[in-house]
Amino acid sequence: MSPAAFWQIVLELLAAGALSVPFGHYLARVFQDQKTWLDPIVDPIDRAIYRLIGPDAVNQAMDWKGYAGNMLLTNLLMGLLIYAILSWQGHLPWNPLHFADVSPFLAFNTAASFITNTNWQAYGGESTLSLFSQMAAITFPMFASAATGLVAAIAFFRALGPACDKGRNLGNFYRDFVRALTRVFLLPCLFITPILVWAGSPETLAGMVTAHLVQGGIQHIPMGPVADLEVIKHLGTNGGGFFNANSAHPFENPTPLSNVIETLLMMVTPMALVIAFGRMVASPRLARVMYGVMAFMLVVAVSVMVIAEQRGTPLLAHAGLMQHAGFGQMGGNMVGKEVRFGITQSAIFDTVSTAFTTGSVNSLLDSYTPLGGMVALVQMMLNCVFGGDGVGLLNFLMYGLFAVFIAGLMVGRTPEFLGKKIEKREIVLASLALLVHPLIILAPAAWSLMAPYGVNALGNSGSHGLSEVLYAFVSAAANNGSAFAGLNGNTPWYNIVLGLVMLFGRYASIIFMLALGGSLAAKPRVQETIGTLKIDTALFGGFWLATIIVVGALTFLPALVLGPIAEFFALYGHHALSGMGR
């Protein structure tokens, strides 16, 4: 790795880490109803909203069923609203390019995709959606789904917290939701959007500009309210782009500066949430261990991806392309990458995007080297390298319960997590939450590979074709939304099945985890004794990491072997043997 690449990685990760600490404390204060210095500005707004919703509705305490039920109901209504807007966009305002109504399959897929924070896009934004749809059916759920994931995690933290000793109260969904929207997401968005506009991202209601080109001919350049969407897209770990090319499009991501801003925005909330966890369960030491484990996985992932992409491939070398950086060019695998980002900024962005399950891309993952693409796949399979807003940390904690249980069995200690005994019910719920993920990935992926309507949509053949299908379902299940985009997902089969996978992947795990939270909350806190397994140590952190790797590897290694690993050996082995791989 070149020094420039090394320092770009180090500085960006450090900057994200530095931002996450104060932001994490802020999150904890917001959701514990403590004072923050923003209160004088936001309190009147929140109060006005509470009055409109109904003041008693936001004050009533909820147990896990109430919390989950209200969350599902609200998300359902929002999903229906999005579906309706997309289906009737031809009759709604701000449609300068006169796009027709979105077809029912695609509208279902898109509504499911954006309300679940997945942001899988089976359409090209600039050729399908009106400006009204981009604002009212795309930007809106980006806030709503991020806030939903965040408050689910917050409710779970409350269940584990010291306040919840034999209690049932997980807080009030509506109150948390509104506070998440105004205090956590809207406020930063208001101030960061102008920075992105300054960097070059358009923010206009003119749908299209016609340019008369230098050498003759014309170019129709679509634009719209892009910058505001970009900010919440990354801050909310959403990932759906205004344009088909997502963050590779020069309007969505015009300069290296905007690229760094977008990368940091993706990282800051999930990282901060770990700090907030530490505060809310009164165990900052445990939070530090968790933060360390996740940061370690992220550093490994980003290093592998940067090195793999910079190394290039024998195929590119054979095509007569420079593969080493220097002399005013960057070398490496530049297929599907933009010059202003080069190799390093592209690889960092896409690693972060798949780790934090944002899913926006500034370079085409389908064209990444086998190892680079595999890093993206593995991160979404584990789904807990920080992960998306809220749910990533929930997954990580689920692995933590397993680690406690297994370690407890191995050394003969009583398995306890933050003073709560882990018993049969908890392990059953955690197992269910864990098993949903591989089930909804591997079963439909296998089906698609055997059916003609599944295989016909492939953009590449051989192992890489298998990776394309696998990637689609992993991405949908992890609510990531990035794609090996050679696969044409806009067919009835993929629209419906991927839509269902997104819904299951999102709500099944959230419900299981809230049920688990409810069960833990109701338990009495046991006193820590000499027989208690200490979990806030580096040793246990290592065991936690090992649990994640072993469980993840057992589940997904066979699929990986058939996909990216086979491709890696075929590509490098073949060229090495035939002497082409210089």
Next chain:
Amino acid sequence: MSRTFGTALRVTLLSWLMLGLGYPLLEVGVNQLIFPGPANGSLVRVAGRVVGSHLIEQRFRGSGWFHGRPSVVYMDPLSSGGSNLGPSSRRLARHLALRRVKLVARHPRLAGRRLPADMITSSASGLDPDITPANAYLQASWVARARGLPLALVRHLVTRHIHGPWLGLFGQARVNVLSLNLGLLRIVGRLGRARMAP
């Protein structure tokens, strides 16, 4: 139950109004006021006419111009995107070989030489407005010949158009093809006027 439903409905509609309409429209208003240039797409005007956007690649033909990167969407901003061909795809190998052959046919000096990484690979957006300095310097040699300009002058033009990485570290040094070609036009125009003068 109906009370819960009412609450959920009110939350949905209220947040929709605030975030789906209020926030984007507010940002449009504010940014049109403070950054009208970039907020409207960083358009480039020559003699009052829009000739393109600084951020969107456009096609240049012939040896007298600098060329951008290959685009699988024919540089059409209405359908941005890349090839999505995998790293071991035979079609990718064919595309690269074909682009190389075409390039070498026009500029035989390139035969057998390694090309800058961005020169025949297609970008992610299909609208990449930039090329690398290495690519631009390589093209400078035939652009200078086709235009009848001294090579040093064209190379100097390229050098003046290089944008370094942000803070000298983040991203990649790059040359905006549209700015570079407009710079070239200005030089040609100036020299033309000088020759016309008595």
